[in-house]
Amino acid sequence: MNKLKYIFFATALALGMTSCEKDNYDGPTAGLSGRFVDVKTKELIEQDIILGTTIEIIEHGYASRTPQALIVKTDGTYANTMLFANTYTVTPVRGNFLPVDSQVVDIKGQTTLDFSVTPYIRVQDVSIVKSGTKVVATFKLEQNVINNVKKIGLYAHSDARVGEPMRLVASEINLNAPSDPTHVYTLEIDLAANSNTLKPGNKYYFRVGALIDAGEAKPNYRPAVRLDI
Amino acid sequence: MTINKLSFTILLASGLLFSGCNKVLDLKPTDKIPAEALFGDPEGVKLYMANLYYQLPIEDFTYFRNGFNWNSGDPNNGGFAPAMATDEAVHTEFGDFVGDGDFNCWESSYKLIRDVNLLIDAIPTLAIREDEKAALVGESAFIKAYAYFALAKRYGGVSIIKGSQKYTGDAESLKVPRSTEKETWDYVLELCDQAIANLGDGVSRRASKWTAYALKSRAALHAASLAKFGARAPMSGAAVNAKLIGMEAGAATAYYEACKSASLALINAGKFELFMPNPANPAAAAENYRQLFQDPANKEVIFAKGYTLPGAFLGHNYDIWYQPAQVANGWPHPGRMNPTLDLVDSYESYDNPGHSSPVVTSTDGNITDYNGYKASRTYIQFDTPNDIFKNKDARLWGTAILPSTLWKSIPIIIQAGYVKPDGSAVIRTNDHIDIGGTTYYTYGAASTSQYSGFDTYGGNNTRTGFSFKKFMNQNAPIVPGWNQSTTDFIDFRLAEIMLNYAEAVVESGTGDAALAAKVMNDIRKRAAHTTDIPLTSDNVQRERKVELAFENKRFWDLIRRREYHTEFNNRMLHSLLPLRDLRALPATKYIFVRVDVPNTNTKTFQPKSYYRPIPGIGSNGLIQNPQY
Amino acid sequence: MKKISWLFFIWMICVVTTACSKSQKNGDDTTPPTVNPPVNEDVVYDETGCLYKSYKNLVMAGYQGWFAAAGDASERGWYHYQNGNCGGFLPGCSAVDFWPDMSEYTKKYKSPFQFPGGTDAYLYSPYDEESVDLHFKWMKDYGIDGVFMQRFVGEIKSSNAKGKRHFNKVLENALKAAEKYQRAICVMYDLSGCTSEDVAYLEEDWNELQTLFSLFDNKKHPTYVRHKGKPLLSIWGVGFNDNRKYTIANVDQLVTKLKGKGNKVSIMLGVPYYWRSLKNDTENSAQLHALIKRTDIIMPWAVGRYDNNSYSNVAGGELAADIQWCNTNKVDYVPLVFPGFSWGNLKNDVAAYNSIPRLKGDFLWKQVAGARLSGAQSLYVAMFDEIDEGTAIYKCAREGELPLHADKKFVGIESDLASDYYLWLTGQAGRWFHGEAGFGATKPVR
The missing domain is CATH 2.60.40.2060 (Immunoglobulin-like)
Structure with a gap:
């Protein structure tokens, strides 16, 4: 009986470890944060927390071009501290300022990226x-x-x-x-x-x-x- | 020993698994008929056709935001109806709105398209007459057009699978990129034309030339509206850049033209007419209007989805969910469709033709104060709980059960409270007061079985002040079980086609404006109006809203005209509280208070929701719609 | 010694460029940038006596010059007046919607059209020197700086001898008149209908033109437009998303060749309206942006992209964001304005008469003001003499004074305006862009 238990545990453990091995990647360690700043007044550009300006980021190296969306806080700052370190195309979209171009950003560690923009x-x-x-x-x-x-x-x-x-x-x-x-x-x-x-x-x-x-x-x-x- | 046993078990298991696999590959399934056998027999084709019709994405009584044909397995959908995602109604308890996962039809539509493509392949091989083949070709085109219309209005441009696909080991070859939105709409209309050219002109429960014209009328109007009003809700992103969603304004002209010609074909067909077009009075008009839906066996109907027998896959659940609490007949969850005051306000009054006539409750005439009862305000006193609606359009009376009107010979009591002789009010609280030896109840009666409004008990009472009448079966008591309703659903009727025509004329600025005004006013005359109103965009839209209420058209009207995000921007829907005014004793008087629907939050339609998210883009490789 | 002056020149150019692109914000930002001598030394032109050393502050129009009259020396019949889709040029069939106001032309040709009452209607041919002279006189009279002479690459190939002769003759007429009236002039190639080979042929034609006309001779052609110290050449039609038979890469190679080792010319590109966001009319390709960054000016094609009602909403965001992009990327920006649009006869579609109404100049002025208030410093007016698409600003017959057109009709200038109204209004835009005060969003009153 004990033996059976032992076998059961061993099997469970083995199974468990196998699956662990397959999923043994590091968690996201990098991040991107920054501010939307008025190019003229240098003040932060206030935003909406919902249905507001969004930053679309597309991680390079994957077939999918479907962007992830970062939201911007009401005060005009943003931060996502849980991204995988990689190269990304970063585009602020649907904003309250003149649209700016996409830029390619190497996100390593906690990376800062400010946008100097002209509010409408x-x-x-x-x-x-x-x-x-x-x-x-x-x-x-x-x-x-x-x-x-x-x-x-x-x-x-x-x-x-x-x-x-x-x-x-x-x-x-x-x-x-x-x-x-x-x-x-x-x-x-x-x-x-x-x-x-x-x-x-x-x-x-x-x-x-x-x-x-x-x-x-x-x-x-x-x-x-x-x-x- | 045990180890051995264990290994043996594993061996046994894997053995089973392997042999199972082999056998599955070799076996001929006993529950499936091979294609040759099915299509080789005309009766088999009929059977197959019945299945295709069953799959048609008709937005009927069994449709709600999670899908179609919700009348088998576990049909419990909480009593949700598409109307509750619009300004037509709220649910008694829940406030769910348009979520990302709602109102999709991707898999079911492509399943239908695959099934109909298989039939199209088989038609040339069938041993039937040429005219029968033509009819099958036309019928297939109609079904396919219907499926692509369902897709286009939800997803914009989609993958167009013109013929059946064969898997030859290369999954990539089966992937079809999305066509542009314009190409997709053009394809829908092209299929409608194919159907029109091949189908006969009889009127039955199957597709005919007329159902194809009707589909074309509706689809073309939808496409035209998207082109004309798309700029009201600009979008951006990869799908926009590839024109998978969005159309240029210039495309509207041709679509309006297509809508007009298809609609005219039906108006002039001589086969369809408005049901009871000349009522004696508003009361008769209200009853005619109700009858039109309770028993859609009349010449206004162009295409209906029939319900004949109760039971899973067969009946539906509108009566159990939506008849008022007092007639529940043992069913535990009635009364869930609550028409809003917003809808009620939209109806014209006979003394002010051509205008919505909001319900005025106070002498100051303020109809935007939703802050609740104020003793200091002078409310207009009425003799009955429905006198306030006396002059309103008959269709209101035929669509909603108004307080203290009769339903199944019972006065349906909808009362939110009372004003005590001292001027203080007790509202939406179960209470009673004794005055001069008489007991007055806040909800108008002593027990939950005797009233249908405002008590939160069971979530069975209306919280808007209105219960539901349209489509309800007045002739039989509720059978308290699933899928027991057999009222047919009218998918296309002449009144919609007439309004499509009127809208296409007024929005395009071309066409027979006199005829457009006439058909719109014909519909109003059927509702006992006696004064014609001019053909304007506002008048046509109000007509659509009231005439087609709860027929699941309002949702698409808001979508195609790009009005959803402006109509629903932190939108609160509204209720009308009927209160017994005990200050008037011994006279019997009622007052009414306009309020926000109790226990609800505001609703906001996100512009991205004009297009639904495409499922499975990870594997099908399609470009996703924006912001999903 | 020579090298030093070279370097000085280069330094000068850099300073000018920097000042230009920043001047709208702060004119004092003239710190000389550190000059890294370019690998290839730039060609330097003698601009002594040149009247138009930059497109900045200019209001110029496009000049089609593609009409011919039966009986003129071009031997091209009623070229571009006629419409091949309905049988040529006769009542009931024409390519043109507007009818030129012929009262001042000295050389005219009897057309197949008559006015009510039976008088014959006459037309001009730009093949005649006198007629082109009159057009340039108008430019001077009304204060329009000059024109871009259109050259349709498809029509000037050696296989089309008459076409080539026509455009060369019109250009010759124009160069002469430009000098006479001191009007700015510049060649603009239109790539519409080109194949890849045609695009490459453009360079050949361009070299030929220089030999033929000594275009860059500052004495002979003091009004040929210069920009950033180089003669300006314009190429229209790159990046459009309408299945053209040539690619952005073709044009990119062409630009490399035209500029050559010494950056011989400044280039203005005619691009689609949504060039920046690469949507709608624009090919979704980042190559376009790379190409634009290598050129000197861009002019987005706005005809038909908006009307009076939608202008602010459509153009507002585009203009400001376009200018922001161009400032960042050191490319100059010229917005296009047009008075209205009408091509009912060309398209044989009555719905297309006045499809973008002129509204007595309200529409044109709205764009002029919109461009100016958004920070634009120059304008391109489409077009001086385009009556097929009804965008012409030159003198056209007014409503009520038009020839008969069987079951069709001609479109006139609004009857309560003078036939020269759009020339005058464009001239007012010129005054504003030249720096005169007193102009704003309100249309000037004549």
């Missing part, structure tokens, strides 16, 4: 304040392409990563025209009219964005502010 729109002189029963945002727009500005919006969420795709309440204006660089744009969220969603006594994040009317472009932002309502 610079949202400037932003003020977001609570005024009576409203949250009022004022800002200016400087656009770097001749496209129409599709819409501007003030977005609210309980999460700091608030943005156009991720909001509980939005107040938007469809411009569908080029913006006027001297104009002060104003957006309001009526807290009373949204009492069911933005509950009084809680803190929420508010962020303004502007979306250019160009292909798969994503909105441009300034950092969110937290307000007690």
Whole structure:
């Protein structure tokens, strides 16, 4: 009986070790991180955490050209610390800045790659304040392409990563025209009219964005502010 | 000793394995008929054809986001319907939307294409008359067109397998790269033309010239819309660069033209007419409309998928899932289709033709405040829980069960709560209050078997304020078991073709605008409208939305017109809460509150979902659609 | 001594190039780069007296010059007025949609067309010196810097003697008029319809032209366009995704040969609109980018890629990103603008009349402003005299003043505009690109 057990274990062990041998590669040890920086102001370019700018990377040496996607954080930085060391073609796509070319990058260890880009729109002189029963945002727009500005919006969420795709309440204006660089744009969220969603006594994040009317472009932002309502 | 035994066992096992392999290769399967035997006999061909029809990707009662023919094995799909991925309805409990794995048809379509290609190979060898052969050629083309249409609208350009493939030891030779999206749509229309040219002009449950025209009308409109509206949702990536998805706007003209001519052929065929086109009044119109779907044996129907017998593979489950809780007849999970207030708002009112007529609940007329009941607001009081819909389009009454209307002779109670005499409200809470010796219940009745709305018990009550009527069998009690429903599904009917024509004319700006306006208004007249409205894009789309509601067209309308991502950008769907207003006692009065559908989240359609992910690209080597 | 001046020249060229490509951002970035003497020393041209030493700040148009009139000396019949698909040139059949405004031509030919009332309609031939002279006079009068003379490689082969004679004569007329009116002139080869062999033949023709006309003689042709110290040569039609019979590699070899050891010429490439992202009209090949980086200017073909409504959305992102790419890769960039599009007669399709409407110049000006506001410094106007596709800016007959065309029709300039309106408007673009103030997104009022 014992012998049988022993045999069973030995077999199991043998089987186990065999399969281990086949799968005995190193885990991913390399990584790629960096920032999206405004070529003019040198500031980080704010992004969306979901449905935002994506970095497509294609690992060389495989038949498949299907890209892997890296997401970018709201503050305009990104990091993926679990990549296999190799040569990759790296392309930021569907961004809120003028498209930039693919580049071939050797990712070894933790590699840094910054993108110096021109945002479609610079949202400037932003003020977001609570005024009576409203949250009022004022800002200016400087656009770097001749496209129409599709819409501007003030977005609210309980999460700091608030943005156009991720909001509980939005107040938007469809411009569908080029913006006027001297104009002060104003957006309001009526807290009373949204009492069911933005509950009084809680803190929420508010962020303004502007979306250019160009292909798969994503909105441009300034950092969110937290307000007690 | 034991070691020996063990080795013996292994030997035995491997022996079995090996011999098993050999035998499998040698054996003639007893459950399969060789091709010659099957196709050698015309009856065999009929049998085979029945199987092909069964495989047609018809989006009927057995279709939902996981696939087709969901009426065998374990048919429990939770009561999901494609309508719940649109703004037509929500499920009583769940909020699932359009996920990457949903609404695919790759494997099933290619299986059908392979099967029909085998038949096409065999047709010339059959011992039948030439006209019978032509009919088979036409029927095969129709089936193939149907399959490629299903593929094209989900994946864009796909691999076109024109003839049956033979495996000769080289798997690579079987791989067919994707054609462009334009080539794929052109192929669908080409197959439709083949079918039209070869099929007879009788009307039956099988493919005919007319079903082929109908398919062409629908497919051409789909392709035209993609060309015209593609720019609303720009995409990028390898599949775009190779034109595997996307078409140029200029392609729209020819597709609209194809839609118009195919639609006209049906409109002018003299074989089809609107069912009960001249109702006496809205109530009659509502009942006619309901009848049209409860028993689709009428001349409006161009092509229907029949259900004759209950049972696995045979019946479907719409009645058990969707009839209101009060008529469940022992079935534990009824009432799951909840038409939204958003849909209800879309219907016209007879006193304002040509416009959607949102339900107004308060004297301030505000229809965008979804924050819930406020004592300070003045709500309009109504005498019954359905008076508020009095003037709305008959099709609303024929599509949804409205609060306190009769179904199977029972008033279906849908009430969300009451306002107490002091003005405070009790909503969506099981409670009661005694006033002047009478007990009033929040849900309108004392026990769960007596009402159908807003109680979360069992997930069986509507949470939108509306229950479901269209397609439901009013004539028989629910049989509480799987696959017991035998209501036929209308795949193509004249009203859709008329609306296809109207849309093609208005969107292309060419064609017989007077006729297009007439057919659109004919459909409205059948719904008891008396004032004609002009042919505009908005009017045509509203007509489609209300006339074709729950026929699984809305999903594709949103897709092909590239409206999904704008209609569903953090979209909340809405409910209408009927409340008994006890402030009015002794009078019986009801008020209504427009709210977000309780316990739901917002829904966002990702633009990448306009194309579904192609499965198995690791082995089939195809270029994947963007962002998968 | 000689070597030093050589080096100096090279250094100068580098400085100029750097300043050019950066000047839109900061003009003070003139630190001389370290010069590594190139392996092959560049040819240096005497540019004394040259009027157009760079395409920068110029507004130039394309010049087809491909028409012939029955009775002119070209012996080519109604070449390019006629339409072979419907039987030639007669009421009911033509290649042209617009009709030239003939009031100022001194040499004209009676056409098979009549105006309502029975008066004969006349046409010009660019084979005649007088007519080309008039066109260059207009350029001067309205402030258009000059033109690119189109040369269709398929039509100038030795097998096509009349074709070659025609284009040489038109070029001769144009060179003469360009000098007379001090208008910029440059040769542009169009590769449409070429085979690989034809592409190679281009070099032969180019050498022949230089011998024939002494194109680079600064005294004889002071208005031949120079760019980066070299005469400019333009090659149109590389990278298009429409199954051409020649490849990017063919053109690449051609560029190597044309530039030769001493980088003899500056080259402007006519490329598809989506050249940067290699999609839609563009062959999906990175070779195109490698080729572009070896040339000096690119001009993406925008005709038909947008209309007035879609312009901002389509062109906005492309323009800005194209210019960004070109700055990074040190290639100059010239956007194309066109007044509208119409080829109903050529395509025998009534739906194709005015398929991209001119909207009284709104469409043209939108593109002019879009290009300028996006940072472009020069313009290519398609075209000066293209009436087959209805993109001509020169004087054309107005609506209501057109010859009869049986069951077809001619398309006119909007009747409330003067026939010279598009020349005038292009001239306004010229003023703006020359640096005059007072222009913006709003179309100037005449």
